[in-house]
Amino acid sequence: MVKHLASNDLVIKKLACLYLEKCANQKNEDLLLALNTLLKDCADPNPTIRGLALKTLCSLRDAELMQYSLKPLKLALQDQSAYVRRIAVMSCARIYKSLPLVIDDLGLVDLLYGMLRDSDPIVVVNCLHALNEILHSEGGVVVNRKIAYHLLNKLEELTEWGVATVMDVLTNYKPKSENEVFEIMNILDKFLGHSNSAVVEATFKVFLHLSKDLPHIKTEIFKRIKPSLVSFLNAGNPEVCFMILTFIDENILPESGDLFADDIKSFFCKQKEPVYLKVKKLKIIPMIASEDKVKNALDELMMLSKDHSIEVAQNAIFAIGKIAVKHNCHLGTCISRLVSLFHLNVDYISSSVLQVLKSLDIDQLGELEKIFHGLEQCAEVIQDPEGLCAMFWLLGEYGEHIDDAPYMLEDYSEKLGELCDTGVKLHLLSACVKLFAKRPAECQDTLGKLLEFLMIEEKDCDVQERARFYFHLLQKDVEYTKRLVLSR
Numbered sequence: 143m144v145k146h147l148a149s150n151d152l153v154i155k156k157l158a159c160l161y162l163e164k165c166a167n168q169k170n171e172d173l174l175l176a177l178n179t180l181l182k183d184c185a186d187p188n189p190t191i192r193g194l195a196l197k198t199l200c201s202l203r204d205a206e207l208m209q210y211s212l213k214p215l216k217l218a219l220q221d222q223s224a225y226v227r228r229i230a231v232m233s234c235a236r237i238y239k240s241l242p243l244v245i246d247d248l249g250l251v252d253l254l255y256g257m258l259r260d261s262d263p264i265v266v267v268n269c270l271h272a273l274n275e276i277l278h279s280e281g282g283v284v285v286n287r288k289i290a291y292h293l294l295n296k297l298e299e300l301t302e303w304g305v306a307t308v309m310d311v312l313t314n315y316k317p318k319s320e321n322e323v324f325e326i327m328n329i330l331d332k333f334l335g336h337s338n339s340a341v342v343e344a345t346f347k348v349f350l351h352l353s354k355d356l357p358h359i360k361t362e363i364f365k366r367i368k369p370s371l372v373s374f375l376n377a378g379n380p381e382v383c384f385m386i387l388t389f390i391d392e393n394i395l396p397e398s399g400d401l402f403a404d405d406i407k408s409f410f411c412k413q414k415e416p417v418y419l420k421v422k423k424l425k426i427i428p429m430i431a432s433e434d435k436v437k438n439a440l441d442e443l444m445m446l447s448k449d450h451s452i453e454v455a456q457n458a459i460f461a462i463g464k465i466a467v468k469h470n471c472h473l474g475t476c477i478s479r480l481v482s483l484f485h486l487n488v489d490y491i492s493s494s495v496l497q498v499l500k501s502l503d504i505d506q507l508g509e510l511e512k513i514f515h516g517l518e519q520c521a522e523v524i525q526d527p528e529g530l531c532a533m534f535w536l537l538g539e540y541g542e543h544i545d546d547a548p549y550m551l552e553d554y555s556e557k558l559g560e561l562c563d564t565g566v567k568l569h570l571l572s573a574c575v576k577l578f579a580k581r582p583a584e585c586q587d588t589l590g591k592l593l594e595f596l597m598i599e600e601k602d603c604d605v606q607e608r609a610r611f612y613f614h615l616l617q618k619d620v621e622y623t624k625r626l627v628l629s630r
Contacts, residue, residue, distance in 0.1 A: 146158040147159070147162070147176050147179045147180070148179050152190065152191070155191070155194065156194060158176075159194055159195075159197070159198040162176055162198055162201075162202070163198060163201045163202075173202065173204070173207060177207065177210060180195045180198055180199050181195075181199075181210060181214065182195075183195030184196055184199070184214035184217075184218070185214075189221070189223035189225050189226050190225065192218070192221070192223070192226050193218075193223070193225050193226045193228075193229040195214075196211070196214055196215065196218050196226070196229050196230060196233055197229050197233060199211035199214065199215075199233075200215065200233035200236040200237055201236060203239075203240055204240075205240055205241060208237060208240050208241055209241075211233070211237070212237070212244060212248060215230055215233055215234070215237065216248060216253075218230035218233075219231070219234075219250075219253055219257065224260075224261075224262035224264070224265060227257070227260065227262065227265045228262070228264050228265050228268050231254065231257065231265060231268040231269050231272050232268050232271070232272060234250050234254060234272045234276065235271070235272045235275040235276060237250075238275060238276045245276055250276075251273070251276060251277070254269045254272055254273050254276075255269075255273070255289075257269045258270070258289060258292065258293075259292065263296060263299040263300045263301075263304060264301075264304070266293075266296060266300075266304075267300060267301075267303075267304040267307050267308070270283060270307055270308065270311050271307065274311070281314070282311070282314060283311050283314060284314065285311060285312065285314045285315040286315075287315075287318070289315075290312060290315040290326075293308045293311065293312065294312075294326065294329050294330075296308070297329075297333075302336075302338040302340070302341055303340070305333065305336075305338075305341050305344070306338075306340045306341050306343075306344040309330075309333075309341070309344030309345050309347065309348050310344055310347070312326075312348050312351075313347055313348055313351045317352065320356065323352045323353070323356065326348075326352060327349060327352060330345055330348060330349070331366075333345040334346065334349075334366055334367050334370060335369075335370055336370075339374050339382050339385060339386060340385075342367065342370050342371070342374070343385070343386075343389050346363070346367050346389075346393070347393070349363045349367075350363070350393065360397065360398075361398065364394060364397075364398045364401050365401070368401060368402070368405075371386055371389075371390060372402070372405050372408050374386045375387070375408045375409065376408055378412075380415060380416050380419050383415075383419055384418065384419050384422055387409075387419075387422045387423065387426060388422070390402070390426065391422075391425070391426055391429075395426070395429050395430070399429055399430060400430070400432055401430075402430045403430055403431070403432035403435055404435075406427065406430055406431060406432075406435050406438060406439060407438070409423050409426055409427055409430065410423070410427075410442045411423050411424070411442070411446060411454075417451050417453055417454055420446070420449075420451070420454045420457075421453055421454060421457050424443070424446065424454070424457040424458055424460075424461045425457070425461075427439055427442070427443065427461055428461045428464035428465045428468060429464075431465055431468070431469075433469055433471070433472075436465060436469055436472050436475075439465060440462065440465065440472075440475065440476065440479055443458045443459075443461050443462050443465075444458075444462075444479055446458035447459050447462070447483060447491065448483075448486070448491075452490050455490065455491060455494070456490060456491075456494045459480065459483070459491065459494040459495055459498055460494065460497075460498060462476050462479060462480055462498065463476070463480075463498035463501055463502060466498075466502055467501075467502070473502065473503075473504075473506070473507065474507055476502075477499070477502065477504060477507065477513055478513075480495045480498060480499065481495070481499075481512075481513055481515070481516055483495050484516030484517070484519065484520045485516060485519075487519065487520065487522075487523050488523065489523050489524060489525050489526060489529070490526065490529075492520040492523055492524055492529065493524055493526040493528060493529025493530075493532070494529070495520075496520070496524070496529050496532035496533050496536065497528055497529065497532045499513075499532070499536060500532040500535050500536060504540075510540055510543040511543050511544075511545075513543075514536070514540060514543060514544045517533070517536070517537075517544060517550075518544075518546050518550065520533075521533060521550055527563040527565060527566050530561075530563075530566045530569070530570075531565050531566055531569040534551075534554075534566070534569035534570050534572070534573040535569055535572075535573065537550060537551060537573045537577065538569075538572055538573030538574075538575075538576035538577055539576065541573070541576065541577040541580055541581065542580045542581065547577055547581075548577060548581060548584040548585050548588065551570065551573055551574050551577060551585070551588060552588045554570055555570065555574065555588050555591060555592045555595075558570070558592070558595060558596075564602050564604055564605060567596075567600075567602065567605045568604070568605060568608055570592075571592065571593075571596065571605070571608060571609060571612065572627075574588060574589045574592055575589065575612050575623075575627050576627050576628065578624075579623070579624035579627050579628050580628070592609075593609050593612065593613050596608075596609035597609045597610055597613060
């Protein structure tokens with residue numbers, strides 16, 4: 143391996159260096175013998191070889207061996223080749239992980255701050271990365287006015303990812319006056335319309351940071367960035383779309399939920415989009431749907447509620463429920479749309495609808511019999527524990543409006559042995575007690591058999607104790623028990 147490392151063939155030398163980096167955790171003769179060759183290469187006339195040797199030396203991850211890299215590292219920070227300086231700067235971060243105390247002894251932090259004025263833009267960006275790594279416990283790079291304006295003036299020379307890095311660092315700078323805030327915003331304004339989404343996102347975070355004490359200009363900032371975000375959503379790249387949606391969800395919607403109301407169609411799902419992206423959009427649609435856009439949103443959600451993906455279909459149904467809560471005047475429309483899904487006779491769809499109905503305040507609506515018209519037929523397909531719990535809750539809460547409610551509960555009581563989930567059993571018991579309070583003649587026999595089975599044969603202690611509790615309540619005072627279970 144040492145012979146290969148000393149080869150004049152650059153490709154072979156690179157492979158040998160890669161091998162040494164991979165074996166860095168093992169102390170063996172190869173590493174010791176290679177050390178002299180690497181130190182010699184650090185003074186080679188070819189900058190590519192100098193950079194490769196330094197990178198390999200600083201990647202050995204052995205404290206004793208890395209001591210030998212300190213002198214070449216300090217010389218490389220002042221090398222004439224920009225490539226070597228780039229490697230040297232990033233090597234400082236590698237040294238810090240293995241020999242953190244050496245960083246202070248050699249004064250590398252001050253050297254890196256000084257190199258922020260390097261003529262090579264990539265060296266500048268690498269310095270920011272290295273300083274953020276070394277000063278992580280102190281909050282990263284400390285940015286004063288001189289550094290901030292120097293970085294602002296460098297933006298035109300940087301790559302897109304260099305610009306994004308500088309933007310992240312600028313969030314550590316606090317301007318002294320409002321005029322300075324607007325001056326920096328004017329410099330950065332053009333980057334809000336950049337073609338790279340990472341640059342736009344990073345720039346917006348700087349704007350949010352600068353306007354922290356100026357809430358009156360936040361609305362204008364949101365309006366300024368909106369066209370760029372919408373264009374990225376319409377571009378069709380799933381990964382970029384997901385990043386933009388997450389950014390909107392975390393940074394914009396908490397403060398300006400109606401900003402994208404007019405562009406709600408940009409948030410609608412496309413057929414070939416991956417599931418994770420559709421789910422993210424379904425979370426956001428209810429948040430941005432204004433009252434005049436509810437119909438459009440419901441049409442989209444109803445279509446997605448029949449999606450072949452279970453996760454998408456369920457989230458679409460839950461989104462309809464969120465719209466019903468947000469826009470109470472459309473509660474009846476939302477419920478009628480949800481109830482129409484019962485006829486599909488699909489387990490996870492019916493289950494999700496029942497869970498949403500449970501969460502809504504449907505007492506304010508008239509003609510509840512129509513709402514629960516399809517409940518009997520969907521009871522045959524529900525297998526999901528959460529769906530069963532929601533159905534039993536609805537039967538107990540609105541059983542007086544459902545003709546077959548006592549007989550539905552009787553059917554499940556008779557096959558109680560097939561129900562394994564504790565929550566399902568508790569909801570069934572509570573529903574029977576509530577319905578007994580409303581329709582005692584039809585439920586008395588079912589409740590008696592259910593309590594007897596649960597108190598004698600049930601093995602689940604929680605269910606058994608709940609059954610005993612209801613039994614003793616009914617035994618002591620039936621009327622009081624009715625008032626208790628029906629109280630809200």
